[in-house]
Amino acid sequence: MSTGTARERSAAADRQSAVRTQLSEFPVTPGRAWGMTGLVIFLYVVNYADKAVLGIIAQPLARELDMSYSQIGLVGSLFYATYTVGGFLAGPLEKRLTLRWALLALALVWSVVMFPLVVSATFVTLVAGRMLLGFGEGPSAALLHTAMYSWHPPAKRGLPGAFLAGAPSVAKIALAPALTFITVQWGWRAALVSLSLLGLVWMVFWLTGWKEGPYTGRVAQGTDTAPVPTEPSVPWRSIVLTRTFVSCAFMTTVVFALSTVVLTWLPSYFEVGLGYSALQAGSMFALPSTVALILMILSGSVTDRLNARGHTSRVTRIIVPAISVLICGAVLMFLPYIGAPGIAVAVVSVGYGIGTIAYPLVNAAISELCPPQQTAGTMGIFIALMAFGGLITPYVTGVVIDHAATPAEGYATSFQAIGLLGAAAAVLVLLFANPERDRKVIRSEE
Template structure:
């Protein structure tokens, strides 16, 4: 039997016990995303001692950060493929184990080539994970109530920097940078053991090889050509917006502790601990906008207002704040400006991800988000390396970092204006799903 889009999007009564299970499994997915971001952020934590031991320049560290996002972008396009090849349970185990393995070569044989190779492997394995994690969480939450789970997943980056980064900084300072990598490898393996015993898929999205058929073998929902989704104005302008903000995220992950230590004069342990400040601001604003947004959607507000206008305005505020950074001489005020600017931009991720999941048929969520997030990661390809070049060429590290953040804020503000003009999830949902023909196979 073929179901309509309206039926597919309708709330499913899964009971209070299942609601608890839904949030428990969402928490488990968030935990893996925390590990994911900790694996990314560890390069920023160990950058200075690693550079001193291996004799690396800022541009070389930046190049490693950028090339990570090259394979990360490529890997993102395989999210839909993995979603069809195997169940979500085993796809995430495969990826998490690959992250753990990628941590270890540098521990055994430290060199620039090994550093580069391990980060390239890590990027390839992390690329598909975001789309699959969102798909898993969305399988337990109705479309109108995905803002909060999206915010919790996006907030994993903040949690990693708030809770994990200071611990990694302590381990690095106390025991050496190799032990930080070993700790992350062990955490990944432990998560896999818990995941295998706990996971089951929710009722809103089903993945795997049988995703497009019901028990009778009939099509359970119509599929649409991928080009119809990827050419909507919401997808294009949304991708440009998250790409520009992700460039800022990539620079923060790669360079923020170095900025605080070398640029602003804080100690290594202080810099690693202060890594959390932008993330605290980001997490608070993401949770607020997402919770309030979900309630507004239930009460009749449009997705364009909640999931496009609100985050785009936040990015405009971020751009305005970061433009002032080069003129600030007080270290504490510079930390505040970067933290607040980052916080206002961070809400773009959960809200835009929810908007994109809204315009595509449910069973095409993993593939759609995979491409969307892979395009997003392009922002990380250029920004860390460009920041390293700017810092090497600047009159001082502080001036170089401030100029790089200023440029990132300006680009993000321009992309926010484009999204305000072009993006409209309600309109593009009708365009994509209104005449559902063809097949994704």
């Protein structure tokens, strides 16, 4: 036992020495760290706008292509099918390419795959374009988190993680009204073209400004060559079979299911289900995201301070998000019993906003489980599993709406069902997840 302990202490000392050396050669200032984080957030905003645009253009596109609610939902689900498959490629991509070139290549894919639909609008080109977009976006979330984490130590990832997780909210707050206006004024094709141009603008900033940070547990060997790990890797099964990983994956899968319904259906719910105009519905798309952004930044800041004061990750990154999802579920379960449109909008906004607190905090907890150089692979697997929530939820929602007495009833029933699942998943996380315990078990297998 003493030999094993001495070996572990020696390995830990070597890792700390390597990190200190790297930091001395590559100092991190708050301005530089947050500047690089800003570039990552900018890409995530573009990334999420590409996802959200289907919800914004769904009604005019459906009218032009004569699509049913079920077909709209099927397009949404097929996107998340390829998104899930693509998520498993995050680790291999990061091994073969640096973060700089991997994310640049993915952004280029997002910027061009929807052009065939602009040129030839058919149901087939819509499905093909969205599936290719999903495959290209699948690895991005894990790589974006890895890029952001490379500039922040583990104990201080709650707040930057909250800003990154808030990028979807920024996309809906800042870009959704603009895309809605473009769609109403010039048609849905103009909205797709504008997003492609925005992606190209990001590429220019990325190529001229990005550099990987030192908190990856790797020693760089030049600008564009693969870094060398400074910490031993562990078997993947040791990470993904922990109670923390499994229970958190289930909970975030349900939260992700809620997000996919919001992305695919919320503007249609506001317009067709609650009676608002197309412009009002597109603008109100930002309301749940505004609540989510405020709560994510607040929770990220508070939990980082609690970590600095010695609170465990189980408290700050497990109990806090699990309770938030529990509240989210309870709120959404009441939606079918609300008749006033304004109150229904408020319920969806508050429920969604509270539930999304889980994203940055749980992601930070998962990043603690693995050695730093396995972050991209671990997050890729975790986010790919999370994306299973989008495989059938948009389609099932469309089927429910098609068979409901009214569209409003169909939408409300779908939200209620997700609320029930979310509450159950949150209870499981409270019972089983503990990052500190599982990290010790994983490290013992190095």
